[in-house]
Amino acid sequence: MPLRRIAHLDMDAFFASVELLRYPQLKGLPVVIGGGRREVDEMVRKQYAGLPLGEIPASAFPLLKDYVGRGVITTATYPARQFGVGSAMGMMKAARLCPQAIVLPVDFEEVRRYSRLFKGTIAEIAPVVEDRGVDEVYIDFTDVPGGQREGGRALARLIQRAILEKTGLTCSIGVAPNKLIAKMASEFNKPNGISVLYEADVQAKIWPLPVRKINGIGPKAEVKLAKLHLHTIGDIAAQEREWLVDNFGKSYGAWMHDAAWGRDDRPVVTESEPVSMSRETTFDRDLHAVRDRAELGSIFTDLCKQVASDLQRKGYVGRTIGIKLRYDDFRIATRDHTIDHFIADAKTIRQVAGQCLKRVPLDRRLRLLGVRVGKLAKAGSPEAHALPAVGTPAPVGHRVAEPSPPFEGTLDLF
DNA sequence: TCTGGGGTCCTAGGACCC
DNA sequence: TCTGGGGTCCTAGGACCC
Numbered sequence: 001m002p003l004r005r006i007a008h009l010d011m012d013a014f015f016a017s018v019e020l021l022r023y024p025q026l027k028g029l030p031v032v033i034g035g036g037r038r039e040v041d042e043m044v045r046k047q048y049a050g051l052p053l054g055e056i057p058a059s060a061f062p063l064l065k066d067y068v069g070r071g072v073i074t075t076a077t078y079p080a081r082q083f084g085v086g087s088a089m090g091m092m093k094a095a096r097l098c099p100q101a102i103v104l105p106v107d108f109e110e111v112r113r114y115s116r117l118f119k120g121t122i123a124e125i126a127p128v129v130e131d132r133g134v135d136e137v138y139i140d141f142t143d144v145p146g147g148q149r150e151g152g153r154a155l156a157r158l159i160q161r162a163i164l165e166k167t168g169l170t171c172s173i174g175v176a177p178n179k180l181i182a183k184m185a186s187e188f189n190k191p192n193g194i195s196v197l198y199e200a201d202v203q204a205k206i207w208p209l210p211v212r213k214i215n216g217i218g219p220k221a222e223v224k225l226a227k228l229h230l231h232t233i234g235d236i237a238a239q240e241r242e243w244l245v246d247n248f249g250k251s252y253g254a255w256m257h258d259a260a261w262g263r264d265d266r267p268v269v270t271e272s273e274p275v276s277m278s279r280e281t282t283f284d285r286d287l288h289a290v291r292d293r294a295e296l297g298s299i300f301t302d303l304c305k306q307v308a309s310d311l312q313r314k315g316y317v318g319r320t321i322g323i324k325l326r327y328d329d330f331r332i333a334t335r336d337h338t339i340d341h342f343i344a345d346a347k348t349i350r351q352v353a354g355q356c357l358k359r360v361p362l363d364r365r366l367r368l369l370g371v372r373v374g375k376l377a378k379a380g381s382p383e384a385h386a387l388p389a390v391g392t393p394a395p396v397g398h399r400v401a402e403p404s405p406p407f408e409g410t411l412d413l414f
Numbered sequence: 415t416c417t418g419g420g421g422t423c424c425t426a427g428g429a430c431c432c
Numbered sequence: 433t434c435t436g437g438g439g440t441c442c443t444a445g446g447a448c449c450c
Contacts, residue, residue, distance in 0.1 A: 034418080035418090070416085070417080070418080071418065072417065072418050072419095073418095074418085087450090088417080088418085088450095089417085090415065090416060090417050090418095091415085092415035092416075092417095093415055093416080093417085094415095095415080096415070132449085132450070133420090133421090133449080133450040134450075135450075136450070215448090215449075216447095216448070216449085217448090218447060218448045218449080219447090219448090220446085220447060220448085221447080221448090249424095249425090251424075251425090252424085252447095274421085275421080275422065275423090276420095276421075276422085277420090277421090278419085278420065278421075279419085279420085280418085280419060280420080281418090281419085282417095282418060282419085320442085320443095322443095330416085330417075332445080332446085333444085333445090334443090334444060334445070335443085335444080336442090336443065336444085337442095337443090338441085338442065338443085368418090368419095370419085370420095
């Protein structure tokens with residue numbers, strides 16, 4: 001029996017690195033990606049029209065200190081990270097830490113193109129790959145020829161080289177007995193590093209790490225653990241399983257205990273079906289349900305159209321339609337409603353979502369509005385055509401959505 | 415200086431069925 | 433009238449991840 005060897009591969013500063021391929025003159029400079037200022041990027045390009053992108057002077061690019069807006073940072077280059085700037089940080093905070101950083105917008109099309117490119121490169125070498133977003137994958141090395149050599153290091157090197165050749169981008173890889181440890185290991189030697197761990201390394205290499213390094217322990221669990229004087233993964237491992245279960249619940253407590261001991265038997269899953277599709281948007285300024293009714297209405301309609309077109313383009317239908325809103329105080333409210341047939345059209349989505357909107361408090365200003373469709377089935381599949389069997393009770397507890405005002409127009413919101 | 419957008423999974427209560 | 437237990441579906445919220 002071959003040893004189970006699982007790799008986690010993470011592209012280094014992916015969004016930023018993709019931009020640096022176009023603008024190599026920015027290498028070594030603090031650059032952050034984020035916000036929605038594509039116009040600025042276009043402006044720079046127009047101003048230097050005729051000049052190859054790589055020859056536009058670095059001084060021509062917009063700086064973080066001049067940024068206005070509510071965005072967050074998607075990726076920061078390593079020079080920018082030196083100033084404490086990192087992903088998910090608000091632009092305004094980042095501007096204080098590193099005003100001289102260059103800001104570039106996310107180019108989703110380009111990012112997706114490179115995402116397909118590097119994943120395709122991996123799949124040619126090792127076929128069992130699990131997608132974990134645009135810039136990350138798990139790979140099962142176990143049965144790949146050569147996957148056991150040096151505990152997986154040889155194959156990791158091969159993959160790194162192939163990706164660099166195909167894309168010009170670097171990545172970091174961790175190889176370990178399972179996904180959980182591989183994920184942590186991939187962070188050990190960033191950027192452009194490889195780290196190989198064995199079961200026996202858990203005590204020395206994993207236990208000293210802060211609890212947050214476990215994929216699945218977030219900010220809330222971290223705070224709760226800290227209150228119980230548990231700070232490192234080793235601290236968790238030292239607790240009785242029962243004690244963890246008493247404090248964190250049957251499922252989460254037991255999982256936490258396993259995780260701290262490096263136990264994880266989740267398989268590498270190569271294919272999965274989407275559960276829901278959604279679109280949401282944060283407004284440039286907080287909107288008032290009454291005063292900004294027209295504007296909200298047209299945004300709402302647009303979101304419904306976008307979700308519908310996403311569903312149609314990808315070939316899905318759904319029967320739970322919902323809305324999400326975020327108030328100015330950052331609290332979130334969601335409402336949804338399940339209908340008895342599958343749909344993917346903007347009109348029905350708009351109609352049912354409109355009913356949902358009527359059930360939510362609108363006394364505060366809104367910051368964000370979102371529309372979601374869940375309970376998905378593949379369009380044209382038998383399930384998608386199935387209606388409730390005769391005798392099946394109507395969905396419990398509510399009326400079927402009432403007929404709603406006309407779809408077109410923006411004054412029929414709420 | 416407030417903190418994006420796209421997801422998944424879990425929990426918990428109520429309705430309703432057998 | 434009072435007693436169940438097990439299971440599914442729906443809804444709302446929340447934690448977490450990339």
